[in-house]
Amino acid sequence: MNFKRILITAILVTSQVAMVLPVSAEEAPLQATNVTEQVYQNQNQVEDNDVDLNAELDAEKALENEEQGTEGEVLPPVTEPVTDPVTDPIDQGKAGAGAGELILMMNSNKMYQNGTLYLAGNPMEVKNGVSYVAIRAIVERAGLQLSFDNKTKETIITRGSDELRFQMNKSNYKVNGVAKPMKGMSYSAKNNFMVPLTAITSALNIPYTVDQPGKRVILSLSTNPVASFSVGNKEIVAGETVVQYNTNSYSPSGLQIVEEQWEGREDTFTTPGSYVVTYRVKDSNGQWSNPFSLTLNVVKPHTPPVANFTTDKDTYKMGELITYTDLSTDEENSIKDRVWENKELAFFNPGRTTIRLKVVNKYGLYSTVEKTITITDEVLYTRDEFNKIFTPVGDKYTFDGTGVPSWDKLNYTFSSEPTTLIRVNSPETVYSDGRVYTETASGNTRFMIHHVNATGKNVKMYVIATNKNTETTRLTQTNFGFGGPSPFATAAGKVSVDRYYKSMQTGDKYKDVWIAPGESKIIMPELNAVAMKQGEVISLFADLYSDNTLQYDVIMIDANKDPFKTLPYLNLLDEDVHNRGTYKDATRIIEYGDLVGNSPVRLMIGDNSLDPFIIGTGPKGEYKMNAGNFGVVYHIKLYRVAPNTLITFNPRGGRYYGSIMVNGDIVQLSSSGSLSAPNENSVLFRSGDREQTVEFTFTAAPGSNLSVNLLLQPMPEIKR
Structure with missing residues (x-):
C-alpha cells in the first residue's frame, strides 16, 4: 500500500x-x-x-x-x-x-x-x-x-x-x-x-x-464554565417562604467547578418587592462563568379570609324559614371551603341557638364567625310541614316511611320499546382472566357492565365487536356513561348513570363506527382506557344501534396483553349470584293521564308486581330473570300533576346512590350523599299553582338497591 x-x-x-x-x-x-x-x-x-x-x-x-x-x-x-x-x-x-x-x-x-x-x-x-x-x-x-x-x-x-x-x-x-x-x-x-x-x-x-x-x-466556542439556577417555589412570600435555589452549572471542558458566588441571594426575603439574584461559578483552571441572573418577585404575606354572614332576622318562630347571606371576603377571592355548624333552614325547639361559619382560603388560612339567634315558642310549621315546603330539590329529609306501603298505588300500565339489554354483571367479582360474556345482537342494544377486579393484578376490560356478515356494518353509539375505576362500587355506579343522563342531554357521545366483513374492533374504548387495579370497580351504560347482527365479546385480561391475540384462548367465566343475561324490550314507557297529587299516592319501580322483572336468556340459552330490572330505562310521563304537589324519591329495598332526570334536568339522590330505606326522602319536584305535566327518565344505579317509590302528595298550606 x-x-x-x-x-x-x-x-x-x-x-x-x-x-x-x-x-x-x-x-x-x-x-x-x-x-x-x-x-x-x-x-x-x-x-x-x-x-x-x-x-x-x-x-x-x-x-x-x-x-x-x-x-x-x-x-x-x-x-x-x-x-x-x-x-x-x-x-x-x-x-x-x-x-x-x-x-x-x-x-x-x-x-x-x-x-x-x-x-x-x-x-x-x-x-x-x-x-x-x-x-x-x-x-x-x-x-x-x-x-x-x-x-x-x-x-x-x-x-x-x-x-x-x-x-x-x-x-x-x-x-x-x-x-x-x-x-x-x-x-x-x-x-x-x-x-x-x-x-x-x-x-x-x-x-x-x-x-x-x-x-x-x-x-x-467558549471554554468558560456555564452557570444557571432556577427557583423551585411557585410563590415567594415575604417573611414566610424558604427559597429553594436549584443550581445547574458545568464546564464545557469537563473541568471541576471549584467555587461559586452569589449576589442578592436570601434564604427568606423579609419584605415584598423585586430582587435580582446573580450566580456565577469558577472552574479548576480559574475561569469564571458569565453571571446568570433571575429577578424574583416577592409578594406580601397572605392574610386570612374574613368570615361573615347574616340572617334575615334575629328572632324566629319554630318552623320559620331562615335566610342566610354569606358575606365572607378574601383579598384574592380565593375562599376554598365553607364549613357551617348548626346551619339549619329552621329550628323546632325554642331558645337561643348559635350558628358558626368557618371559611378557608387556598393557602389554608381561615377565620370563623358565629351568630346567635332566638327561637320563640310559637309554631309556624311542624318539622314535617316545613320539609315538604322548603327542602331544596335534590336534598333529602327524614320522615316516617313505615306508612308508605299503606298509600294508594298508582295503577299504571306500560309499553316497551324493542331494546336488547346485554347485562354483564356476573361474575361481579372477577378472579381470573376470561370472557365475562359473549352475545350477538342487532338493532337497538343497551350494555350494562359492572365488575370488580379481584385477580391480584392490573387488568383491562374490553368490548370487542365482530362482524361475521358479508357486508360492512354500521354501529352507532347514542348514549354513553362510564364510571371508575373506583374502589367503591356505589360511586362507580352512580357516576356511570350521571354521565349516561348527561349524554342524553348533550348528545356529545354520539358516534358511528363501521366494521368491515370479518373485522373485529374494540368499541367503547373508555372502558379500557385505564387499567383496573386490584379491588377497583368499573360501571358502564351505553345505547348502541347496528344495522346488522354483531358478535360482542366482553373480556377482562391482564393489562399488558393484546386483546385480539388473547380472545381466542379465553374461556367463559362461571357466574356468581349476580346477573348475566340478554333481555328484550328493555325500555319501558309509563304514561298516566289521570290527575295525581291531590292525595298521597306512590308509583312503584322494580317491585316485580306493577313493574314485573323482564325475562331473558343466559350465555347458554338458559332461563334468566333480571331481578331489580337493572339496565332497564324507564320513561315516565305524568300528564296531570295537581297544583302544589310534592314529588319525592323514596328507596324501599336498601341504601340508594344515584340520580334521576326530571323534565330533562338531572336531580341527585341526594346531593348530600345516599338515601336509606325506608325513612329518607329526596325532593324531586314541586308543582306550581296550576296543573303540570312532569316527565322522568330513570335507570337503577349499579351497586344500589331496588325497589324504589316515587311519592306524590299535596304540600301543606303556605302561611304568610
Missing part, C-alpha cells in the same frame, strides 16, 4: 472517536427555567437558518476519498483522543482567529482551533439543501461528554444536567427525553455520523459567522 493510502487510512481510523449530536435547527438553546424572567441574553446569537447558510456555502463537489469507508451504523464512541494536530503551512493563514474559535473549512475536512489544524472524519457537504458536518470531531472540540447506549442504539451527549440522544437515519432526536425535529435526516458517510450544521449550533447555542471569501464557517 502506498504512503498516501496509509496516511488516509490512519486519518480515517483515528477520526472515528468523535460523536454525534442530534440537535434540531428549530429548537431553542437549553437553559434553566426561572420564576420570573431570565435577564441574561446571548449578544452573539445567530439566527438558525439552513437555507441561508446553504446559500453562503457553495455546494462544491465533496473531495474524493481514495480509501472506501463502510456505509452503515455509527460506531460506539471510544475514549481515545482525536487525531493529533496536523501542521499545514499552506492553510495556516486561513486559520487566523481569536481564542475559543473553531473554524470549519467549506467542502473540506479541515478544522482550525486556536490556530491548530485538526481533521474531521468527513468533509462538510450539502445534501437536499441542508449543510451537513461530521460532528464527532466538533463534539470533541466542544468538550462534551460522549457515550453510547448499546440497547437502544442511541448516541448520548451530556453537558451538565442536559442529555441529548439520537439515532442513525432519523430526522428527530431526544433532548432530556423529549423528541425534537431536525431539518434533515442523519446519515453515515464513510462511517462518520453526519447531521445538519445549524442543528448543532442551535442546540449548543453556538454563535457562528460565515466568511464566504475565505470559505470558512467560524464557530465561537
Whole structure:
C-alpha cells in the first residue's frame, strides 16, 4: 500500500472517536427555567437558518476519498483522543482567529482551533439543501461528554444536567427525553455520523459567522464554565417562604467547578418587592462563568379570609324559614371551603341557638364567625310541614316511611320499546382472566357492565365487536356513561348513570363506527382506557344501534396483553349470584293521564308486581330473570300533576346512590350523599299553582338497591 493510502487510512481510523449530536435547527438553546424572567441574553446569537447558510456555502463537489469507508451504523464512541494536530503551512493563514474559535473549512475536512489544524472524519457537504458536518470531531472540540447506549442504539451527549440522544437515519432526536425535529435526516458517510450544521449550533447555542471569501464557517466556542439556577417555589412570600435555589452549572471542558458566588441571594426575603439574584461559578483552571441572573418577585404575606354572614332576622318562630347571606371576603377571592355548624333552614325547639361559619382560603388560612339567634315558642310549621315546603330539590329529609306501603298505588300500565339489554354483571367479582360474556345482537342494544377486579393484578376490560356478515356494518353509539375505576362500587355506579343522563342531554357521545366483513374492533374504548387495579370497580351504560347482527365479546385480561391475540384462548367465566343475561324490550314507557297529587299516592319501580322483572336468556340459552330490572330505562310521563304537589324519591329495598332526570334536568339522590330505606326522602319536584305535566327518565344505579317509590302528595298550606 502506498504512503498516501496509509496516511488516509490512519486519518480515517483515528477520526472515528468523535460523536454525534442530534440537535434540531428549530429548537431553542437549553437553559434553566426561572420564576420570573431570565435577564441574561446571548449578544452573539445567530439566527438558525439552513437555507441561508446553504446559500453562503457553495455546494462544491465533496473531495474524493481514495480509501472506501463502510456505509452503515455509527460506531460506539471510544475514549481515545482525536487525531493529533496536523501542521499545514499552506492553510495556516486561513486559520487566523481569536481564542475559543473553531473554524470549519467549506467542502473540506479541515478544522482550525486556536490556530491548530485538526481533521474531521468527513468533509462538510450539502445534501437536499441542508449543510451537513461530521460532528464527532466538533463534539470533541466542544468538550462534551460522549457515550453510547448499546440497547437502544442511541448516541448520548451530556453537558451538565442536559442529555441529548439520537439515532442513525432519523430526522428527530431526544433532548432530556423529549423528541425534537431536525431539518434533515442523519446519515453515515464513510462511517462518520453526519447531521445538519445549524442543528448543532442551535442546540449548543453556538454563535457562528460565515466568511464566504475565505470559505470558512467560524464557530465561537467558549471554554468558560456555564452557570444557571432556577427557583423551585411557585410563590415567594415575604417573611414566610424558604427559597429553594436549584443550581445547574458545568464546564464545557469537563473541568471541576471549584467555587461559586452569589449576589442578592436570601434564604427568606423579609419584605415584598423585586430582587435580582446573580450566580456565577469558577472552574479548576480559574475561569469564571458569565453571571446568570433571575429577578424574583416577592409578594406580601397572605392574610386570612374574613368570615361573615347574616340572617334575615334575629328572632324566629319554630318552623320559620331562615335566610342566610354569606358575606365572607378574601383579598384574592380565593375562599376554598365553607364549613357551617348548626346551619339549619329552621329550628323546632325554642331558645337561643348559635350558628358558626368557618371559611378557608387556598393557602389554608381561615377565620370563623358565629351568630346567635332566638327561637320563640310559637309554631309556624311542624318539622314535617316545613320539609315538604322548603327542602331544596335534590336534598333529602327524614320522615316516617313505615306508612308508605299503606298509600294508594298508582295503577299504571306500560309499553316497551324493542331494546336488547346485554347485562354483564356476573361474575361481579372477577378472579381470573376470561370472557365475562359473549352475545350477538342487532338493532337497538343497551350494555350494562359492572365488575370488580379481584385477580391480584392490573387488568383491562374490553368490548370487542365482530362482524361475521358479508357486508360492512354500521354501529352507532347514542348514549354513553362510564364510571371508575373506583374502589367503591356505589360511586362507580352512580357516576356511570350521571354521565349516561348527561349524554342524553348533550348528545356529545354520539358516534358511528363501521366494521368491515370479518373485522373485529374494540368499541367503547373508555372502558379500557385505564387499567383496573386490584379491588377497583368499573360501571358502564351505553345505547348502541347496528344495522346488522354483531358478535360482542366482553373480556377482562391482564393489562399488558393484546386483546385480539388473547380472545381466542379465553374461556367463559362461571357466574356468581349476580346477573348475566340478554333481555328484550328493555325500555319501558309509563304514561298516566289521570290527575295525581291531590292525595298521597306512590308509583312503584322494580317491585316485580306493577313493574314485573323482564325475562331473558343466559350465555347458554338458559332461563334468566333480571331481578331489580337493572339496565332497564324507564320513561315516565305524568300528564296531570295537581297544583302544589310534592314529588319525592323514596328507596324501599336498601341504601340508594344515584340520580334521576326530571323534565330533562338531572336531580341527585341526594346531593348530600345516599338515601336509606325506608325513612329518607329526596325532593324531586314541586308543582306550581296550576296543573303540570312532569316527565322522568330513570335507570337503577349499579351497586344500589331496588325497589324504589316515587311519592306524590299535596304540600301543606303556605302561611304568610
